[in-house]
Amino acid sequence: MSVNLRVCTGCGAPLQSESPDLPGFIPETAAARDEPVCQRCFRIRHYGEFSPIHVSETEYEQEVRRVLADPGHVLYVVDVFDLPGSRIPQMGRWLRGKSVWFIANKIDLLPAEVRPDKLWPWLDSEMAKEGITPERHFAISAETGQGVAELERAIAESPEQRWVVLGMANVGKSTLLNRLFHRWMGTSPLTISRQPGTTLGAVAVKVAVEGATRTVIDTPGLVQGRRIVDLLCPRCLKAVVPRSRLRPRVYQLQPGQTLWLGGVARFDFVDGPWQPFVVYVSNDLVVHRTKLEKATEFGARHADDLLRVPCATCRQRLGDLVMHPLIGGAARAPRSMQGALRLPAGTRGGDVVVAGLGWIAQFGRPFTGRLWLPGGMEVQTRPRLI
Ligand SMILES: Nc1nc2c(ncn2[C@@H]2O[C@H](COP(=O)(O)OP(=O)(O)OP(=O)(O)O)[C@@H](O)[C@H]2O)c(=O)[nH]1
Numbered sequence: 001m002s003v004n005l006r007v008c009t010g011c012g013a014p015l016q017s018e019s020p021d022l023p024g025f026i027p028e029t030a031a032a033r034d035e036p037v038c039q040r041c042f043r044i045r046h047y048g049e050f051s052p053i054h055v056s057e058t059e060y061e062q063e064v065r066r067v068l069a070d071p072g073h074v075l076y077v078v079d080v081f082d083l084p085g086s087r088i089p090q091m092g093r094w095l096r097g098k099s100v101w102f103i104a105n106k107i108d109l110l111p112a113e114v115r116p117d118k119l120w121p122w123l124d125s126e127m128a129k130e131g132i133t134p135e136r137h138f139a140i141s142a143e144t145g146q147g148v149a150e151l152e153r154a155i156a157e158s159p160e161q162r163w164v165v166l167g168m169a170n171v172g173k174s175t176l177l178n179r180l181f182h183r184w185m186g187t188s189p190l191t192i193s194r195q196p197g198t199t200l201g202a203v204a205v206k207v208a209v210e211g212a213t214r215t216v217i218d219t220p221g222l223v224q225g226r227r228i229v230d231l232l233c234p235r236c237l238k239a240v241v242p243r244s245r246l247r248p249r250v251y252q253l254q255p256g257q258t259l260w261l262g263g264v265a266r267f268d269f270v271d272g273p274w275q276p277f278v279v280y281v282s283n284d285l286v287v288h289r290t291k292l293e294k295a296t297e298f299g300a301r302h303a304d305d306l307l308r309v310p311c312a313t314c315r316q317r318l319g320d321l322v323m324h325p326l327i328g329g330a331a332r333a334p335r336s337m338q339g340a341l342r343l344p345a346g347t348r349g350g351d352v353v354v355a356g357l358g359w360i361a362q363f364g365r366p367f368t369g370r371l372w373l374p375g376g377m378e379v380q381t382r383p384r385l386i
Pocket residue numbers: 105106107108109140141142143144167168169170171172173174175176191192193194195196197198199200219220221222242243244
């Protein structure tokens with residue numbers, strides 16, 4: 001393996017031995033090693049200690065443009081579980097003229113009933129918003145390895161020598177590359193962590209792939225500060241970010257009932273016939289049914305015991321939940337609900353997707369409702385995935 005020796009081989013930060021509190025610090029005695037790893041990476045790997053370092057959007061853009069200035073193929077990675085949160089608004093412009101393969105990662109979290117090919121129409125329409133038309137698609141799990149062999153084969157068969165991995169922070173870029181590197185050279189040099197903002201600079205690794213040399217470049221992700229993973233403390237993240245395949249939770253609701261999803265979000269069924277809703281969120285997040293008229297009081301009283309997340313500190317940072325009106329089926333929108341998000345009518349129904357948290361499936365019957373979320377968090381609707 002050959003690497004650029006002036007940067008940390010785990011996170012890409014330029015190495016330095018002067019300031020222990022700045023990125024890339026490495027004691028002088030360790031700097032001479034073959035594959036030097038900075039103190040921060042060492043601590044993440046061995047103690048699970050994460051010291052947040054903010055890479056600004058400007059620095060991020062500079063790094064991406066620098067890496068894209070040379071020719072090469074782009075692997076654009078998104079998190080299928082947080083697609084709206086995976087979109088980098090300027091990416092379409094930066095990628096103009098580049099060959100892009102689209103990697104939908106974390107499919108291990110999707111319920112077993114979701115066939116990856118059913119994802120493409122939705123994923124493609126999201127990508128099209130950025131002006132990105134990928135040449136190929138891969139649905140993978142960097143965590144379990146599902147789908148990775150196919151990507152590996154495609155890279156080996158392509159004549160392209162230089163490969164750049166891009167994507168929002170925390171979508172699993174470094175995890176994916178570690179898996180590929182492990183297959184190609186038996187080591188996994190990149191630092192990964194549950195927190196966004198782990199990789200700090202480009203890390204170029206030269207590998208032999210079936211006799212041909214390839215340069216594969218990991219890059220930092222963009223941290224926008226508006227996703228649920230950007231907003232919660234490590235303890236709250238543990239409950240909210242799913243670690244295993246989502247188990248559907250079915251609720252037959254009457255109008256006037258509310259579901260609290262932990263204390264992070266609240267779903268009110270205001271009006272419509274009795275009907276089922278299926279909640280797909282982290283299995284570690286409590287879903288609690290209560291009466292709509294008592295929901296606010298319930299949320300305040302049980303924030304710390306039953307609902308548990310967000311913790312008091314995170315609650316303070318997040319502020320009050322913001323209300324988003326919803327309309328499903330053929331329900332007519334009362335004037336008070338203008339601007340409401342509409343779920344597709346008919347028997348198919350739709351999903352209310354909360355970036356980074358999960359989604360709630362509705363089955364096309366008339367309903368009006370509300371979703372309450374921390375300010376800045378995005379909600380979307382799409383045709384039902386399942
Ligand atoms: N469930 C699941 N988790 C994944 C998968 N791939 C990565 N992760 C997790 O996602 C988190 C972020 O992974 P990283 O590889 O550090 O993500 P990154 O895109 O390199 O992030 P930055 O370096 O911050 O830009 C870690 O907790 C990983 O374990 C996957 O396929 N499935």
